[in-house]
Amino acid sequence: MAIYGYARVSSADQNLDRQISSLNNAGCEIIFEEKVSGVTTERPELKKLLATVKKSDMVVVHSLDRISRSTIDLLNLVDELKMKGVSLKSQNDTWLDTTNDNPFSEFLLTVISGLSQYERKMIKQRQREGIEVAKKKGKYVGRVKKYSDKHSGMNHAIHLYKQGDMTVKQICDITQVSRSALYREAKKYINGEKTP
Structure with missing residues (x-):
């Protein structure tokens, strides 16, 4: 099992140090660093991370807004990682921790998914x-x-x-x-x- 970190800031002049320090403290062995706006769909380092992770690996982020652009984006990301057998953990958003089949995390994701479907309808x-x-x-x-x-x-x-x-x-x-x-x-x- 490998622990990967993902850190992102919105522009080239912003600093990743705080996120990287936090991810190092969480035991991340490799950290993918991105300097790009969350609004854009082009996030090359996130794509590299998703192509790298394998079954039983874990992805850690400082906060969910660093890795997802929207609720739907987050749900799709969780789905994609689940397909690979990879867990996701957010340090700031402690409710999201899919490492141990956390029933509370699953419950909240189900609620969020329901709200997204309602919004779509x-x-x-x-x-x-x-x-x-x-x-x-x-x-x-x-x-x-x-x-x-x-x-x-x-x-x-x-x-x-x-x-x-x-x-x-x-x-x-x-x-x-x-x-x-x-x-x-x-x-x-x-x-x-x-x-x-």
Whole structure:
């Protein structure tokens, strides 16, 4: 088992020392350092970390806002690490500790996932209402493309998964791809068996 740390600051002139000191104290053997805004989807050091970790490893962060851009991003990250058999621990957010199948941590992640799904449903409802209003005003120009076959549905599912803006459940609901099939296909990309 290896313990990896991940530290990030939002710009090149900010200092990583406090996070690195904290991660060293937590026993991290290797620390991936990132100087990039959390808003961007391009986080090369995080990608390297995810490509490096193996089963039974642990990832430690100083706080969750250092590794995730949003609630959905966090849930997708936890899902991806679970698929690899890797645990995640936050030093500041002590409720998140998946190292020992912590039931409290699992409970909170379930609650957060539920809230994210609720938020997504509300967004969809507002979109539907907006479309109805646009139709009545004669301004509706089309509808979202439907994926009629299994292969294109999986391609769309992988595309959404890589974007990191939705939970696995949300992706499966939208694309009608099963969770197990998506995990199998996503794992091929994670392990480098396939390229985008």
